[in-house]
Amino acid sequence: MLAFVGAACAPAPIQPTPSPLPSVGASASPTPEPIPDHEAPAIVAQDPPPEGVIATTGSLRVTFSERVSGVDAARFQLRDGTGSLVAATVTLDPGRRVATLVPDIGLTVAASYTAILAGAVRDDAGNRLVPVSWGLTAASNVSFAAGTYTGYRFGDSDADLTAIKRATLDAPSGAPASEYRVLAGQGYLLIAAGIWEGYLVHGEPWGLAQDDLAASIISLPACDYLDLPTARSSTADWATTVLDTLFQLPSGYAPSNLVNTSTAGLNSGHLIRSLAIDDLSDMVSAATVDGAHLVVQSAYRSYAGQVLTFGGWVRQVGYSAALLTSARPGHSEHQLGTAIDFRSVDGPAPWRLADWATTTEGAWMAANAWRFGWVMSYPKGSTAVSCYGYEPWHYRYVGREAAAAIHADAITLREWLWNQGYGVR
Numbered sequence: 001m002l003a004f005v006g007a008a009c010a011p012a013p014i015q016p017t018p019s020p021l022p023s024v025g026a027s028a029s030p031t032p033e034p035i036p037d038h039e040a041p042a043i044v045a046q047d048p049p050p051e052g053v054i055a056t057t058g059s060l061r062v063t064f065s066e067r068v069s070g071v072d073a074a075r076f077q078l079r080d081g082t083g084s085l086v087a088a089t090v091t092l093d094p095g096r097r098v099a100t101l102v103p104d105i106g107l108t109v110a111a112s113y114t115a116i117l118a119g120a121v122r123d124d125a126g127n128r129l130v131p132v133s134w135g136l137t138a139a140s141n142v143s144f145a146a147g148t149y150t151g152y153r154f155g156d157s158d159a160d161l162t163a164i165k166r167a168t169l170d171a172p173s174g175a176p177a178s179e180y181r182v183l184a185g186q187g188y189l190l191i192a193a194g195i196w197e198g199y200l201v202h203g204e205p206w207g208l209a210q211d212d213l214a215a216s217i218i219s220l221p222a223c224d225y226l227d228l229p230t231a232r233s234s235t236a237d238w239a240t241t242v243l244d245t246l247f248q249l250p251s252g253y254a255p256s257n258l259v260n261t262s263t264a265g266l267n268s269g270h271l272i273r274s275l276a277i278d279d280l281s282d283m284v285s286a287a288t289v290d291g292a293h294l295v296v297q298s299a300y301r302s303y304a305g306q307v308l309t310f311g312g313w314v315r316q317v318g319y320s321a322a323l324l325t326s327a328r329p330g331h332s333e334h335q336l337g338t339a340i341d342f343r344s345v346d347g348p349a350p351w352r353l354a355d356w357a358t359t360t361e362g363a364w365m366a367a368n369a370w371r372f373g374w375v376m377s378y379p380k381g382s383t384a385v386s387c388y389g390y391e392p393w394h395y396r397y398v399g400r401e402a403a404a405a406i407h408a409d410a411i412t413l414r415e416w417l418w419n420q421g422y423g424v425r
């Protein structure tokens with residue numbers, strides 16, 4: 001299967017050799033005796049948290065330590081400051097162990113409420129939840145002073161980051177808060193209307209949100225598989241466009257001024273942005289002088305081309321395996337027109353080798369490409385931050401200044417672009 005390592009940019013998949021299946025059952029151990037469950041179910045998360053803020057149109061969510069039953073409107077309640085029951089709809093998702101309470105009416109701004117979970121809630125073994133209650137306060141509006149803010153938008157699941165926005169307000173602005181959440185130990189407000197519509201914004205639940213100019217950019221997102229529009233998707237942004245398994249180019253993104261790679265003294269039949277030609281020519285000349293004879297395996301690929309490439313891998317190795325080794329349409333750096341897969345003049349497709357960087361050409365590129373503005377996007381051992389397997393043949397042109405900075409920082413291109421703030425709108 002070595003041939004598949006890092007074949008994210010392979011234009012044509014090759015047939016894998018099936019590996020033998022492990023024998024099943026040979027080492028099966030006897031089923032252990034079930035351990036009796038005397039443990040009461042517990043609450044492991046509350047959203048909003050105890051003594052937190054609930055939006056006037058918000059809801060409550062409670063996550064249990066194990067599967068429970070008996071959570072209904074009689075046992076999961078919200079009461080106002082006078083002790084009156086707030087009419088609400090209560091649902092339980094046993095699989096996710098989450099109970100949700102949605103008030104039937106809007107809550108009162110600045111009023112105090114008490115959430116209650118009664119003890120008739122039981123786990124599968126019949127153990128009862130210890131009754132618990134906690135206080136909440138309702139809020140509806142936050143105001144923003146003039147300043148720069150960073151907002152993070154999340155999907156239905158708190159874990160799914162779906163967008164990031166950094167913008168400057170020239171004048172104070174107010175907006176109703178629809179939901180308050182705690183994520184990664186920090187408080188955030190979700191503003192459902194106004195200039196921050198749909199975004200989670202740093203801030204205090206009461207009154208003024210903080211000026212976020214000095215706030216650090218959220219740490220590099222994990223390599224989830226999402227289709228988020230990348231922040232810099234103009235063809236003029238070629239050097240700063242973040243592309244990974246989350247962020248993608250529009251399907252209509254197609255650079256102009258594509259020229260044949262033969263213009264740079266390489267083999268013909270592949271296209272590259274003209275703005276990269278001078279440095280590419282210099283690099284090829286310098287490599288040749290040093291005895292490294294580079295050949296283009298693949299260069300520009302359109303969105304439609306990547307549909308075919310990724311689809312080919314899916315057919316060959318299945319969807320989940322293809323994800324690890326091939327960019328989904330819109331996510332490929334080849335669509336930028338500034339990426340090239342190289343191979344050696346007398347060698348096979350580079351992914352056919354255990355490590356192309358051990359060839360004369362691959363080693364030369366690993367050592368010298370940065371001097372000419374080209375960076376290896378997916379270095380060895382960087383999958384967790386680059387989102388793809390090791391691809392010693394895949395280089396992206398970012399210009400000499402950026403490539404030198406990335407080389408000096410000894411980090412991946414994706415990390416560097418993100419650290420520079422290019423992933424944030």
Ligand SMILES: [Zn+2]
Nearest residue numbers: 009340341394
């Ligand atoms: Zn590639």
